[in-house]
Amino acid sequence: MILHAVTKAADDKRAENITALDMEGISPVADYFVICHGNSDKQVQAIAREVKDKAEEFGVGIKRMEGFDEARWVLIDIGDVVVHVFHRDERVYYNLERLWGDAPHVDVLTS
Template sequence: MPRAGALRRATPEDNVLSQTIPAAASAAAKVAPMTPQGPAAETDVTSETLLARILASLDDDKAEDVVTIDLRGRSSVADYMVVCSGRSSRQVGAIAEKLMDRLKEEFGRVCKVEGKDQGDWVLVDTADVIVHIFRPEVREFYQLEKMWMPGAAGFGAGRA
């Protein structure tokens, strides 16, 4: 969903890797499970609520090295990006499948998904949060998080 001022060009200063959401936020989402609300509730869900549920789902399914990147004010594509790993192609696919099932059941949110059949890198687009689930070797190869760090190559950072 486009936001006002979404056409602003990103600068190296904009690309700061956010802090990972504290474990307490993830634990709070587990303590107070969300109830099924049906498809009509999809528009009522904030990106922060959605993010908390996504992080809880990833934790439930033993996703590893979960990193949350705050995109608010820097991208009109989504508010957050989450990058994580599964130990095998089978686990990567299962994490994605469970996440989509939970979001559909609890929020009525139908997610777009790419790469689930191969299981090397699955992208789950929830509209407000984009989730990348990798096998460790594939994640290391693409190094997606580094694109969002200050001074990353490709963003015109000063080099000697």
């Protein structure tokens, strides 16, 4: 499943506090949101690049990737999964987990 592949890719680049939210029935945008952060611009870019590469390995094309050059909030649209890779400070500021507080969490890294 692509959800597990991209969360593992983020984990491989030492993304912190990786959270997957089940957005089915909550958001028309995607079935799952993956939210994580890095502690530097270079780490944010490395995480985003690894997620993109892993999705392409699975034969899933990237529909859109925004924010890569600024490395503050990189959004990677993989269709059914949207990955948000934040710089630590921006993650605290935008707090998407609170915004989408009704969404159930998916345990992806231990399964």
